Amino acid sequence: MTATTMRVGQRANLFADRNFKWLVIAPSIIVLLVVGIYPLVYTGIVSFQQITMMEEDTSWAGFMNYAALFSDGRLWESFGHTFLILAIALPIELVLGLLMAQLFLEKLPGKQVFIALLIIPTVISPIVAGSTWRLMFDNQYGPVNQIIGWFAGEPTAILWITRPEWVYPAILICEVWQWTPFMFLILLAALSNVDRSLIEAAEIDGASFWKIFFRITLPVIRPVMVIAILIRALDLFRIFDIIWAMTKGGPGSITETISIYTYIRAFKEFETSYAGAIAFLVIILLSVIVIFALKRVEIAR
Amino acid sequence: MSDAAIHRKPLFGRTRRRMTARFAVAVLILIIFLFPVYWLFITSLKSAAEIFARPPVWYPAEFNLRTFAVLFKDGDVWAIYNSLIIASVSTVVAMVLGTAAAYSLARFKTGGQNLAIWIISQRMIPPIVIVFPVFLMFVWFGWIDSYVGLILLYIAFNLPYVIWMMRGYIEDIPIEVEESALTDGCSRWQALRKIVFPMARTGIFATAVFTFIFAWNEFVFAMILTRTEVLTFPVLVTHYYGAQSTFWAKIAALSVLGTLPVFFAVATLQRFLVRGISMGAVKG
Numbered sequence: 001m002t003a004t005t006m007r008v009g010q011r012a013n014l015f016a017d018r019n020f021k022w023l024v025i026a027p028s029i030i031v032l033l034v035v036g037i038y039p040l041v042y043t044g045i046v047s048f049q050q051i052t053m054m055e056e057d058t059s060w061a062g063f064m065n066y067a068a069l070f071s072d073g074r075l076w077e078s079f080g081h082t083f084l085i086l087a088i089a090l091p092i093e094l095v096l097g098l099l100m101a102q103l104f105l106e107k108l109p110g111k112q113v114f115i116a117l118l119i120i121p122t123v124i125s126p127i128v129a130g131s132t133w134r135l136m137f138d139n140q141y142g143p144v145n146q147i148i149g150w151f152a153g154e155p156t157a158i159l160w161i162t163r164p165e166w167v168y169p170a171i172l173i174c175e176v177w178q179w180t181p182f183m184f185l186i187l188l189a190a191l192s193n194v195d196r197s198l199i200e201a202a203e204i205d206g207a208s209f210w211k212i213f214f215r216i217t218l219p220v221i222r223p224v225m226v227i228a229i230l231i232r233a234l235d236l237f238r239i240f241d242i243i244w245a246m247t248k249g250g251p252g253s254i255t256e257t258i259s260i261y262t263y264i265r266a267f268k269e270f271e272t273s274y275a276g277a278i279a280f281l282v283i284i285l286l287s288v289i290v291i292f293a294l295k296r297v298e299i300a301r
Numbered sequence: 302m303s304d305a306a307i308h309r310k311p312l313f314g315r316t317r318r319r320m321t322a323r324f325a326v327a328v329l330i331l332i333i334f335l336f337p338v339y340w341l342f343i344t345s346l347k348s349a350a351e352i353f354a355r356p357p358v359w360y361p362a363e364f365n366l367r368t369f370a371v372l373f374k375d376g377d378v379w380a381i382y383n384s385l386i387i388a389s390v391s392t393v394v395a396m397v398l399g400t401a402a403a404y405s406l407a408r409f410k411t412g413g414q415n416l417a418i419w420i421i422s423q424r425m426i427p428p429i430v431i432v433f434p435v436f437l438m439f440v441w442f443g444w445i446d447s448y449v450g451l452i453l454l455y456i457a458f459n460l461p462y463v464i465w466m467m468r469g470y471i472e473d474i475p476i477e478v479e480e481s482a483l484t485d486g487c488s489r490w491q492a493l494r495k496i497v498f499p500m501a502r503t504g505i506f507a508t509a510v511f512t513f514i515f516a517w518n519e520f521v522f523a524m525i526l527t528r529t530e531v532l533t534f535p536v537l538v539t540h541y542y543g544a545q546s547t548f549w550a551k552i553a554a555l556s557v558l559g560t561l562p563v564f565f566a567v568a569t570l571q572r573f574l575v576r577g578i579s580m581g582a583v584k585g
Contacts, residue, residue, distance in 0.1 A: 015408050015409050020405075020409075020489065021405045021408075021409035021411045022405070022411065024401040024402060024404060024405045025401070025402040025405040025406065025411050025412075027398050027401070027402070028398050028399060028401070028402035028420075028460055028464060029402070031398065031456065031457050031460055032420065032423050032457060032460060032461070034457070035431070035435065035453075035454065035457035035458075036423040036426070036431070036457070038434065038438070039430075039431035039432075039433070039434035039435055040431070042434035042437075043430070043431075043433065043434055046434075100330060103323055103326060103327060103330075104327065106323070107320070108320070108323060108324060108327060109324060112571070114327055114331060116567070116568065116571065117331060117334075117335060118330070118331060118334055119567060119574060120334070120335065120338055120564070120567070121334060121337075121338070122578070123514060123563050123566075123567050124338075124518070124560050124563055125517070125518035125520070125534075125535050125556075125559060125560070125563075126518065126520065127518075127520050127535035127538050127539060128341070128535070128538065128556040128559060128560055131341075131538055131552050131553075131556055132337045132338070132340065132341045132556065133337060135340060135341065135344060135549060135552070135553065136337055136340055140353075140355055141352065141353055141354065141355065141357055141549075142357065143336075143340060143357050143359070146356050146357055177334065177337065180334075181334065182578055185574060185575055185578065186575060186578065186579045186582070186583055188575075189575040189579075189583045190583060223582075224579070224582055224583055227579065227580070227582040228579060228582070231579070231580060234425050237427070238427030238428070238429065240428075240429065240520070240521055241520045241521070241535075244520070244539065245538075245539060258427075258429075259427055259428075259429040259521070262429045262430070263429055263521075263525075266429075266432075266433050267433075267436075267525060272433070275433060276433070279429070279430040279433070282427060282430055283426065283430055286425065286426070286427070287422075290422050290425040291418070291422065295418070
């Protein structure tokens with residue numbers, strides 16, 4: 001037996017203890033089954049019944065709740081609101097993050113201090129972030145209107161939180177403020193993996209900035225960028241905290257996202273079965289994206 | 302080649318100017334991103350008259366700690382204490398369970414790739430989707446508004462993250478070191494205690510800090526599963542939004558108290574920040 005085969009044989013022995021490997025992972029799997037699978041199964045069952053606050057009707061309702069989903073305008077509006085926020089916030093966060101990462105890529109005095117301070121918005125509680133911006137946007141006492149007033153040359157009193165046309169910019173500014181540093185930090189790390197000598201060689205050859213970016217930089221940072229986008233997209237899909245702190249879904253229902261609408265149906269109106277159907281719809285939609293996303297992450301590892 | 306060398310000299314002066322310009326832009330960006338944080342902090346230190354002044358007061362005349370005193374006197378800081386207990390205990394348990402599971406995944410490839418993916422996919426489910434059955438389960442057990450309920454839920458909620466991150470950190474340790482210890486007669490437990498844990502020390506620490514922050518900041522579960530006894534600080538912040546009036550001073554002061562621990566946590570993380578927030582996608 002050669003040395004190599006002996007080593008392989010040993011490894012098989014040392015790390016093939018079937019009892020041990022399942023023993024140490026079992027507690028975690030049990031916890032995840034109880035908190036992960038049980039609610040899914042329960043939600044699935046309930047969504048086929050007719051439970052509301054008024055009556056505990058557990059009789060089989062077939063696809064009644066699911067059929068009702070299609071004619072529920074407020075539900076589809078909440079989907080629309082969610083995707084609107086996602087479609088606007090995510091590209092802005094990505095582009096701003098990338099620009100900031102470019103800025104901080106080269107040597108800069110006090111770079112580490114800058115980075116440490118810039119990450120602050122991302123790590124604070126979204127409820128605190130939302131509250132802070134609600135304070136900033138206050139139409140009478142907030143600094144935002146005041147600053148706009150300086151530029152406009154006259155006192156401004158925009159009703160950021162209560163006017164339908166201003167509430168989305170307000171929410172988006174808060175969301176972009178909180179999560180651009182996340183993109184920035186990840187993209188900065190990705191960019192520093194790009195081979196500098198390749199870029200310098202291309203510069204000497206007279207390649208334009210954009211050509212260098214698309215031909216050399218982007219291919220290197222793409223895997224990490226995709227993961228950062230997926231993490232943010234999944235977070236944005238379930239956005240709740242920031243909006244709850246700023247508007248609670250208002251004015252009216254104009255900033256209700258899927259999560260907020262589900263919460264209202266389940267916990268304010270106690271439409272248990274109907275909320276179950278919404279939840280299940282969300283799970284089905286997400287599962288597809290999540291599995292796809294995770295395969296990417298797993299490949300990148 | 303000599304062409305490039307000639308070009309180098311004048312470039313140097315330009316680089317200096319560019320550096321100054323970049324530094325100026327960096328400072329501007331920093332001011333924009335930190336101004337809201339500054340505003341939150343000074344609001345917590347303003348007097349009532351200053352909070353409701355028009356035009357707004359850009360810096361308080363004196364640091365007024367009265368709002369904080371009120372929070373302490375009224376017992377509202379209890380929410381910070383609750384957050385501390387719930388986040389700490391759930392972090393410790395999640396780290397113990399998760400690191401054990403991660404070791405199994407990293408070294409034994411238990412369940413193959415699919416088990417690992419299933420575990421992390423549990424984290425992607427929106428809280429709102431699972432919270433209703435959990436709510437009913439907690440009503441049944443009498444766990445609504447109790448430490449044990451929220452702690453158990455946060456353990457489960459953070460477990461996938463811990464397992465996923467710790468698997469990466471353990472995989473970073475060369476398996477040969479462990480093998481030679483095992484062949485030299487170390488027991489599995491000795492190998493873990495003397496080799497794996499010390500070598501994964503920084504990874505364990507970074508993961509624990511992140512887990513703590515997630516639990517500390519969590520809102521949806523906490524709002525739905527607590528009433529009055531074990532309110533965590535983000536939930537109490539939202540209670541200050543009244544139908545008639547909003548208690549800005551209290552909102553700001555409690556937010557500041559709830560944000561300070563996160564500042565310190567992040568300050569200790571520097572090197573692992575990127576890896577932690579990118580779920581291990583960037584090894585940094």
